[in-house]
Amino acid sequence: MVDWSIIIPGALGALLFLSLMASYNGLIRIKNLVENSWNQIDVQLKRRHDLIPNLMECVKGYMKHEDGIFAKVAQARNLAQNAQNRSDKMEAEGQLTGALMSFISVVEAYPELKANQNFMVLQEELKSTENKIGFARQYYNDVVMDYNNKRESFPTMFIASFCHFAEEAYWQIQAVDERMVPKVSFSN
Amino acid sequence: MFELTQKNLNRSLAVAGAMFWMLLLMGYVTGEIFFPGHGLEGMGLAFVAFSFLCIMTYYEGSTLLLRAAGGKAIEKKHSPELFNVVEEMAIAAGLSPIPKVYIIKSDIPNAFATGRSPETAAIAVTEGLFDTCNRDQLQGVIAHEIAHIKHHDILYMTVLSVMMASIGHIGSIFRPQVYRDRWTGRRRVVGGAPIRMAASRLQTALKAGGAGSLIMVVGILLLFVGPLLAKILYFAGSRTREFLADAAAAVYTRNPSSLADALEEISRKTATLHHKSLPGIPKALLIVGPALFHTHPPLEERTAILRKLAGERPLSYRGYADAYTDVTGKSPSFFPSQALEDLTVGTIAPAQSTSSKQKQVHQKKVDDFVEENMPWVPGYRVRRSSDSKMMEDTTKVANCRCGAKVQIPPHVSSILDLACPNCHQPVYSTT
Numbered sequence: 001m002v003d004w005s006i007i008i009p010g011a012l013g014a015l016l017f018l019s020l021m022a023s024y025n026g027l028i029r030i031k032n033l034v035e036n037s038w039n040q041i042d043v044q045l046k047r048r049h050d051l052i053p054n055l056m057e058c059v060k061g062y063m064k065h066e067d068g069i070f071a072k073v074a075q076a077r078n079l080a081q082n083a084q085n086r087s088d089k090m091e092a093e094g095q096l097t098g099a100l101m102s103f104i105s106v107v108e109a110y111p112e113l114k115a116n117q118n119f120m121v122l123q124e125e126l127k128s129t130e131n132k133i134g135f136a137r138q139y140y141n142d143v144v145m146d147y148n149n150k151r152e153s154f155p156t157m158f159i160a161s162f163c164h165f166a167e168e169a170y171w172q173i174q175a176v177d178e179r180m181v182p183k184v185s186f187s188n
Numbered sequence: 189m190f191e192l193t194q195k196n197l198n199r200s201l202a203v204a205g206a207m208f209w210m211l212l213l214m215g216y217v218t219g220e221i222f223f224p225g226h227g228l229e230g231m232g233l234a235f236v237a238f239s240f241l242c243i244m245t246y247y248e249g250s251t252l253l254l255r256a257a258g259g260k261a262i263e264k265k266h267s268p269e270l271f272n273v274v275e276e277m278a279i280a281a282g283l284s285p286i287p288k289v290y291i292i293k294s295d296i297p298n299a300f301a302t303g304r305s306p307e308t309a310a311i312a313v314t315e316g317l318f319d320t321c322n323r324d325q326l327q328g329v330i331a332h333e334i335a336h337i338k339h340h341d342i343l344y345m346t347v348l349s350v351m352m353a354s355i356g357h358i359g360s361i362f363r364p365q366v367y368r369d370r371w372t373g374r375r376r377v378v379g380g381a382p383i384r385m386a387a388s389r390l391q392t393a394l395k396a397g398g399a400g401s402l403i404m405v406v407g408i409l410l411l412f413v414g415p416l417l418a419k420i421l422y423f424a425g426s427r428t429r430e431f432l433a434d435a436a437a438a439v440y441t442r443n444p445s446s447l448a449d450a451l452e453e454i455s456r457k458t459a460t461l462h463h464k465s466l467p468g469i470p471k472a473l474l475i476v477g478p479a480l481f482h483t484h485p486p487l488e489e490r491t492a493i494l495r496k497l498a499g500e501r502p503l504s505y506r507g508y509a510d511a512y513t514d515v516t517g518k519s520p521s522f523f524p525s526q527a528l529e530d531l532t533v534g535t536i537a538p539a540q541s542t543s544s545k546q547k548q549v550h551q552k553k554v555d556d557f558v559e560e561n562m563p564w565v566p567g568y569r570v571r572r573s574s575d576s577k578m579m580e581d582t583t584k585v586a587n588c589r590c591g592a593k594v595q596i597p598p599h600v601s602s603i604l605d606l607a608c609p610n611c612h613q614p615v616y617s618t619t
Contacts, residue, residue, distance in 0.1 A: 033282075040279060121268065128272035135280035138442065143282070 217407030259290035328447030335436035359415035435508035448494035
């Protein structure tokens with residue numbers, strides 16, 4: 001004799017468990033993707049930090065009377081390097097981007113730099129690093145959006161709130177001048 | 189944005205399956221023709237040869253392809269800019285590891301991606317492309333190739349092209365070669381015997397009747413139309429993939445104009461060259477294909493869709509699909525529904541683009557070059573600038589199927605009332 005009063009609730013329970021498991025795993029997968037894409041940005045930010053001293057060293061000889069801008073970039077770089085949590089970092093890196101952009105606009109007044117092979121290499125590197133930061137941020141934001149969507153949609157929201165999946169922050173553009181099209185070209 | 193490849197799978201498998209059965213049937217019939225009663229051996233041989241080719245392609249395909257094209261693997265120090273652009277686009281697509289980069293010594297501006305998986309993928313770029321495109325345009329092209337890798341198109345298209353080649357090889361047994369004798373100057377036909385044998389076999393099959401001979405009849409007909417049929421199937425599959433890769437490129441770069449500019453630039457440059465396509469490379473793998481057989485959708489259609497998308501924010505796959513419908517008048521059934529639900533991709537990050545001034549300077553250079561070096565394109569600059577004005581203008585422009593751009597007069601309320609001045613058909617769609 002089959003006892004349906006046990007089998008049916010049992011099957012329903014197993015089904016529920018499986019679906020809970022699937023949505024939990026889905027959340028974990030995409031949460032890891034968020035972490036990973038953040039690390040991708042981090043790699044590029046670090047590259048930029050390493051690049052700046054070289055660039056400064058390279059142009060110093062040409063730009064004798066521009067100490068103000070050097071100091072500004074160096075200070076912004078220091079702040080960005082020492083930022084602890086994610087939101088501080090976003091803020092500080094935004095300022096570094098702004099400082100670099102004003103630095104570049106100053107550099108454009110020194111056409112003789114374009115004859116410097118070393119400078120040309122560094123210029124391409126800086127340009128590409130800025131782009132990479134932009135694209136990594138773009139990917140990060142896309143993934144965060146996927147994550148937040150999943151976190152807030154039914155029925156995953158129950159699991160998300162039960163297991164304390166926190167909302168992730170987008171990397172918004174803070175500074176007004178950063179919002180403008182990044183112009184990192186040394187040539188005209 | 190992650191499930192873009194799923195929907196195409198069923199259709200792809202159907203195409204691959206159809207080609208596979210075609211190949212087996214052609215093998216069977218060939219066996220029957222040359223050694224009556226030994227059709228199954230022929231089928232087996234076709235199968236073995238095909239499997240061997242497939243395994244070869246799977247493991248060595250990209251190497252062979254790159255070697256055939258004369259591709260040379262480069263490192264960052266050789267071409268930092270190209271390397272950086274590939275890295276940038278891989279980051280934008282969330283693709284890792286970063287594909288290997290190859291340079292091909294050729295003036296023809298083109299690019300392709302190959303490999304069996306994202307892990308073993310490579311992107312090859314000709315020197316011509318590098319010379320033709322500026323950095324932004326290069327980015328658009330590379331984004332398109334990265335999308336092919338991300339969508340797993342590279343393996344599928346490579347295997348399919350092997351199948352097509354196998355079918356073509358069997359078909360070529362039954363195609364007479366006509367050539368002019370070098371010494372006597374007389375026309376000579378070689379390889380008529382297999383055709384005569386096939387014809388006599390066809391006759392006996394027609395006389396005999398029944399299911400078995402029906403297979404024979406179909407098979408013998410396939411020997412002649414099979415290669416063409418395989419091409420059509422192959423190209424049908426590759427065209428939808430091109431649209432998907434274009435859509436993804438627009439989303440990755442957040443700048444649809446960069447790819448549109450690149451495509452126009454490439455076709456303009458290619459038109460000036462004697463040889464138009466890279467030898468030894470399956471056409472469907474290239475960024476722009478030759479007009480014959482259309483591995484790729486018409487260039488005008490691709491650029492029109494991208495241009496339509498250019499001003500839009502947010503920039504999403506949905507937006508591309510809508511633009512596709514507007515331009516072609518067809519429903520984008522090949523688009524995965526999940527990607528289309530994502531309305532918001534691209535709301536947050538800013539797009540990076542060249543300033544319009546930079547673009548004008550570049551355009552002027554191109555115009556000057558054409559006027560100085562290509563006297564056979566009369567009125568080029570005028571046409572070119574009015575074209576681009578039409579693109580930028582808010583006045584409505586309709587793209588006719590025949591390729592003509594028709595400016596819609598302001599008093600016309602419906603484009604259904606308009607006939608194209610070029611082909612005299614009703615104008616097809618608006619941009």
